[in-house]
Amino acid sequence: MNSTLAGAYKSRSQIARIVTEDWALHEMYCAACDSDKLRALKNNARAADYECPRCGARFQLKSGAGWSERSIPDAGYDAMIEAIRGNRVPNLLVMQYSADWRVRNLLLIPSFFFTSSAIRRRRPLGPYARRAGWIGCNIVLSAIAREGKLPVVSDGVARPARSVRSDYERARPLSRIKPSLRGWTLDVLRMIQRINRTSINLNDIYAFEGELCSLYPRNSNVRPKIRQQLQVLRDLGFLRFTGKGTYEIAANASASLS
Ligand SMILES: [Zn+2]
Known part of the structure; x- marks a missing residue:
């Protein structure tokens, strides 16, 4: 990165902002x-926004010197949930930079992988804060399916753009599912991945019934919903049905994208 841009800035966070956005x-x-x-759009308090001049895809960059595989602080909780429901979340670029201003890791999360189960409410700001009572959120990376975490740079080494684009393309059919239903699809996909085998059966997935119940407390028909989502995942090419309640995870879906 070009650290000469730091110029007159003194605070490390201001310098980081200028350098990473550039x-x-x-x-x-x-x-x-x-x-x-990509071209630059407006800046907001925590992130920089970009837009593709060709296809209009939007990207938001969040960067930090630390790297948490677990969660990333984001904006207001209610605003984020509204944005997910309205299909207005941008693609997210999560960057970790080193002390000498190199890009150490960069992860791309396509917009259609954000679900309400991946968003955690933070504690409201205390009574003496400037925005007392305001509730922020964290994006929980571990609650995002593997296909939704595309490495762009890993340990300082950039992946070829064509590999990143082909991962994005493979996942793109998910964007056709309505946002109100996509959460279920992605949560079932994520649970299938936790089983960590290429061939699974219905009982393996039913083992997550309790967890899905707690994610969707208003839905009392979790098993039929699971079966429905397996069909959706099959239609999208993530699974193959091999008969008698057995499913095979499609080779491209189990490709290591960890
Ligand atoms: Zn584009």
């Missing part, structure tokens, strides 16, 4: 089409 503007490409450029 990097994304010059180096980041669109994963949703073959455009080699």
Whole structure:
């Protein structure tokens, strides 16, 4: 990254912001089409926004010196849930940079992988905070299916853009599912991955019934819903039915994208 941009800035967070945003503007490409450029949109308090000039895909960059595989602080909880319901969440770029301003890790989470189960409410700000009572949220990365965490840079090494684009393309059919139903599909997919075998049966998935009940307390027909989502995942090419309640995870869906 170009740290000479730091110029007159003194605070490390301001410098980080200038340097990482400049990097994304010059180096980041669109994963949703073959455009080699993104253009900058407005900045908000915590993140920078970009748009693909060719296909209009939106990207948001969040960067930090630390790297948590578990969760990323995001904006207001209610605003995030509303954005998920309204299909207005941008693709998210999560960057970790090193002390000498190199991109150490960069992860792309396609917009259609955000579900309400991946968003956790934070404690309201205390009575003496400037925005007392405001409730923020964390994005829980472990609650996002593996297909939704695309490495762009890993340990300082950039993956070829064509690999990132082909991962994005493989996952894109999920974007056709209505946001109100997509949460179920992605949660079932994530649970299938936790079984960690290429061939599974219905009982393996029913073992997650309790967990799905707690994610969707208003739904009392969890087993039929699970079977319905297995059909959706089959239609999207993530699973194959091999008969008698047995399912095979499609090779492309189990590709290691950890
Ligand atoms: Zn594009």
